[in-house]
Amino acid sequence: MRLWHVGGHVAAVIAMAACGELPFVSAQDAPFSGATYLRIQRLSDPRISPDGRSVLFTRATADTIANRWADTVWAIHSDGSDPRALGAGHRAAWSPDGEYVAYLDGAHGSAQIMVRRIQPGAPVATLTSGSESVRAFRWSPNGRQIAFTMLVRDSNGASVGDRRVSVISPLRAKVAGSIQLFVVDVSGALMRQVTSGSTIVGALDPGVPDHIPFDWLDANTLVFDGDSDAGADARYLTSQLHAIDIATSTVRRITTRLGLWHSPVVSPDGRWIAFTGLPKSPDSYRAQDLYVIRPDGTAMKLLTTGLERDPLDVQWASNVDLWFVAQDRGAVNTFSASTKAARARAGSNGAHRVLLGGVSPRGGFGVVVRSSGDHPDEIHRFPLRRPWELAQLTLVNDSALADVTLGEVEELDLRGADGTPVQGWLHKPPGFSVTRRYPLVFEIHGGPHAMFDAGFDPLVHQLAGRGSLVLRINPRGSTGYGNDFGNRLGSAYPGADAEDLLAALDQVIHTEWVDTTQIYVTGCGGGGMVTSALIARSTRFAAATMRCGADWVAFAAPTAVNDAVFARPMRVDPVAWLEQSPLRAVGSMGTRLLLIAGTETPASPVAIGATLGTALALRGVATMSVRVPGEAWGTTSTPLGWLRTVDALAWWFGPYRR
Numbered sequence: 135m136r137l138w139h140v141g142g143h144v145a146a147v148i149a150m151a152a153c154g155e156l157p158f159v160s161a162q163d164a165p166f167s168g169a170t171y172l173r174i175q176r177l178s179d180p181r182i183s184p185d186g187r188s189v190l191f192t193r194a195t196a197d198t199i200a201n202r203w204a205d206t207v208w209a210i211h212s213d214g215s216d217p218r219a220l221g222a223g224h225r226a227a228w229s230p231d232g233e234y235v236a237y238l239d240g241a242h243g244s245a246q247i248m249v250r251r252i253q254p255g256a257p258v259a260t261l262t263s264g265s266e267s268v269r270a271f272r273w274s275p276n277g278r279q280i281a282f283t284m285l286v287r288d289s290n291g292a293s294v295g296d297r298r299v300s301v302i303s304p305l306r307a308k309v310a311g312s313i314q315l316f317v318v319d320v321s322g323a324l325m326r327q328v329t330s331g332s333t334i335v336g337a338l339d340p341g342v343p344d345h346i347p348f349d350w351l352d353a354n355t356l357v358f359d360g361d362s363d364a365g366a367d368a369r370y371l372t373s374q375l376h377a378i379d380i381a382t383s384t385v386r387r388i389t390t391r392l393g394l395w396h397s398p399v400v401s402p403d404g405r406w407i408a409f410t411g412l413p414k415s416p417d418s419y420r421a422q423d424l425y426v427i428r429p430d431g432t433a434m435k436l437l438t439t440g441l442e443r444d445p446l447d448v449q450w451a452s453n454v455d456l457w458f459v460a461q462d463r464g465a466v467n468t469f470s471a472s473t474k475a476a477r478a479r480a481g482s483n484g485a486h487r488v489l490l491g492g493v494s495p496r497g498g499f500g501v502v503v504r505s506s507g508d509h510p511d512e513i514h515r516f517p518l519r520r521p522w523e524l525a526q527l528t529l530v531n532d533s534a535l536a537d538v539t540l541g542e543v544e545e546l547d548l549r550g551a552d553g554t555p556v557q558g559w560l561h562k563p564p565g566f567s568v569t570r571r572y573p574l575v576f577e578i579h580g581g582p583h584a585m586f587d588a589g590f591d592p593l594v595h596q597l598a599g600r601g602s603l604v605l606r607i608n609p610r611g612s613t614g615y616g617n618d619f620g621n622r623l624g625s626a627y628p629g630a631d632a633e634d635l636l637a638a639l640d641q642v643i644h645t646e647w648v649d650t651t652q653i654y655v656t657g658c659g660g661g662g663m664v665t666s667a668l669i670a671r672s673t674r675f676a677a678a679t680m681r682c683g684a685d686w687v688a689f690a691a692p693t694a695v696n697d698a699v700f701a702r703p704m705r706v707d708p709v710a711w712l713e714q715s716p717l718r719a720v721g722s723m724g725t726r727l728l729l730i731a732g733t734e735t736p737a738s739p740v741a742i743g744a745t746l747g748t749a750l751a752l753r754g755v756a757t758m759s760v761r762v763p764g765e766a767w768g769t770t771s772t773p774l775g776w777l778r779t780v781d782a783l784a785w786w787f788g789p790y791r792r
Contacts, residue, residue: 143436156509164537165599169778171592172196173534177503177511179225179491184232186497187212191513192224196773215526223248229708230277238268247271248278249254249320261323269313270346276353279317282541283335284315315358317347317380335360337373337396342446349400351429355379357407359396375409388431403453406473410445419583419620426473437548442616447490449519457500459490461585461614464557468521468593481521484636485590505590539564540599548641550610551633558607563598571649574603576639578657578664585614596780605642609634628667636672658682666746669725670716677787679728682767684740720749728786730779732765
C-alpha cells in the first residue's frame with residue numbers, strides 16, 4: 135500500500151485535479167469549483183437582543199493563507215438593515231440588559247471570553263486567560279457573571295477534560311478526563327473553578343452538535359448535565375442533571391431516572407428546566423425527547439410524545455412555550471412545544487435545513503440559519519404565529535453563486551431490500567442530458583445513525599460540477615424517520631442499511647443514465663465502514679474511498695451503537711467482530727481503495743482505516759493512503775483540507791493507472 139503525505143502545497147497530482155485536468159470536468163462555463171467553495175461564507179449563532187431590535191451572528195470566511203475559517207461577529211437590525219462588523223470572534227451573546235456583548239476570540243491561540251458594549255468603537259475587555267480554550271459560556275440572569283466550561287489538566291500536564299475517545303489499540307479504548315465549570319465576574323475578571331474532582335460536566339456523546347451542558351438556575355446556582363467518573367463504559371448514554379451552588383460548590387442531583395439527560399435550558403421565570411434525552415435503552419438508536427422538570431426534581435414531564443425526532447437548539451419563547459428544530463424525512467425544520475401539552479407542533483416546512491438561533495418574546499419572532507440545495511447559509515426570521523413564513527435578512531452568499539451553474543437535484547422514492555420505502559437524492563451535473571451516461575459517485579452517510587438532508591452541500595456540487603451523478607440515500611438506520619426505522623441496523627451491521635443501499639443503487643442504475651463501468655462509492659466514519667462492507671458484497675464498484683480514518687477497529691470504543699450491533703463487544707470478544715468484518719471477504723475483493731485520513735487523527739492509518747487496505751495491497755489490489763495536513767477525523771474542517779480531500783476523491787475516481 136502506498137502512503138502519500140499531502141503537505142505544504144498540494145502534491146502534483148492533486149494540483150492537477152485542482153486545475154481541472156480530471157475525467158469529471160464538465161463542459162459548462164461555470165460549474166461549482168474549489169474557488170466557488172472558498173467564496174461561500176458560513177453563518178451561525180444568530181442571537182436576538184433582549185429588546186428584539188437587533189440580531190448578532192457569526193460570519194466565517196475562508197483564510198487560505200492561515201488555512202482556517204476566520205470568524206467575525208456581526209450585528210444587524212432585526213429587519214435586516216444596517217449590517218455592521220463588531221470584530222473578530224464567534225458565538226456572541228447579549229447581556230441580559232442588552233448593553234453588552236460577550237463572545238469568544240481565539241486570535242491568541244486559545245479562545246477566550248471578550249466583552250464590549252454594543253456601540254461602534256467601544257473598548258474590548260478580556261475576561262478569561264490561559265492556554266486552554268473556553269468551550270461554552272452563558273451570562274448570569276443579573277448580568278454580573280459569566281459561567282463557562284474549560285479543559286483542565288492534571289499536575290503532569292495530561293488532559294483530564296477532553297472526554298474524547300481515542301482508540302489506542304484494536305482491543306481497548308481510553309477516555310481522557312472531564313470538562314469543568316468556571317465562573318468569572320464581568321467587572322473584575324476574576325475566574326473561579328466551580329466543579330472539580332470526580333464531577334464531570336457534559337454528557338459523553340449526547341448526539342447534539344456543540345451542546346451547552348449548563349445554564350443558570352438563578353444568580354447563585356448553575357444546573358448542568360454530567361456524571362461521576364465511573365469509567366468510560368458507564369458514562370456512555372448515562373448522564374444526569376445536577377444543580378451546584380457556586381459559592382459552596384455543593385452539588386445536588388435533579389434527575390433520578392437512569393438515562394441520558396442533557397442540554398438544560400432554564401425558563402425565564404426559573405420554574406422549569408427544559409432538557410433533552412432518553413431513558414437507558416439497549417437499542418442502537420432511539421430518538422431523544424424534550425422534557426421539563428422542576429428545579430427540585432419533581433414534575434418531570436414529556437413534551438414530545440409520538441414525535442420520534444431528536445430535538446435540537448431548544449429555546450424558551452415564554453415561561454410556557456418552547457421552540458426547537460428536528461430532522462424530519464430529509465429536511466430540518468422548526469417545531470414548538472408547551473409545558474401545558476404533551477405533543478409538539480410543526481413549525482416551518484419545506485426542503486431545507488434550518489438551525490434555530492433564538493426567539494424573541496417581545497417581537498414575537500424567531501431567527502434561523504437556513505440553507506437549501508441550491509443556496510448556502512443565510513439568516514432568516516419567522517413570526518412565531520406563522521412559522522412557515524421565512525423572511526431572508528442577510529445577503530451574504532448571494533454573490534458567491536452569481537456566476538455558477540448548479541445541476542438539478544431529483545428527490546427519489548426508492549425501496550429497500552425488504553420493500554421498505556427509503557428516501558434519496560440524485561444530484562445531476564449541469565447540462566444533464568437523458569441521452570448520455572455519466573459516472574456515478576455513491577456517497578454513504580456516517581453515524582451510522584445520521585441523515586442526509588436538503589441543506590447546501592458543496593461536496594456534492596463540486597463532484598457534480600465535474601460531470602458526475604452523485605447519489606445519496608437514507609437507508610434503514612438513518613435518523614429522521616422514527617424509532618423503528620432508525621433501530622433497524624440489527625446485530626449484523628452493516629446489514630439492513632447495506633442491503634437498502636445496494637437495492638436503491640440498482641433502481642437508479644435502471645434509469646440508464648449511469649455508466650456502469652464508472653460507479654464509485656465513498657463514505658466518512660460510519661459511512662467509510664459501510665463502504666468497506668459494500669465492496670465486500672459487490673463487484674460493481676470501480677473504486678472506493680474510506681474517509682475520516684475509521685474502519686472496524688473503531689468498534690473497540692464502548693459506545694451504545696458498537697455494543698448494540700455486536701452480540702458481544704469487540705473489546706470483549708474479537709471473534710464476533712471478525713465474523714462481521716469485511717476482512718473475511720478480502721480474498722474475493724478487487725475494488726481499488728483509497729484511504730483518506732488527517733495527520734492529526736489520534737492513531738496511525740495503519741492502526742485505523744488501513745487494516746482492509748493492507749490486506750488488499752497484499753493481494754495486489756491497488757490501494758493508497760493520503761494524509762491531509764492539520765486535519766483530524768473529517769479531513770474537511772479547514773479550507774485547504776476540504777479542497778485536498780475533494781481533489782483526492784475526484785482523482786481516484788478517474789481512470790487510475792498504477
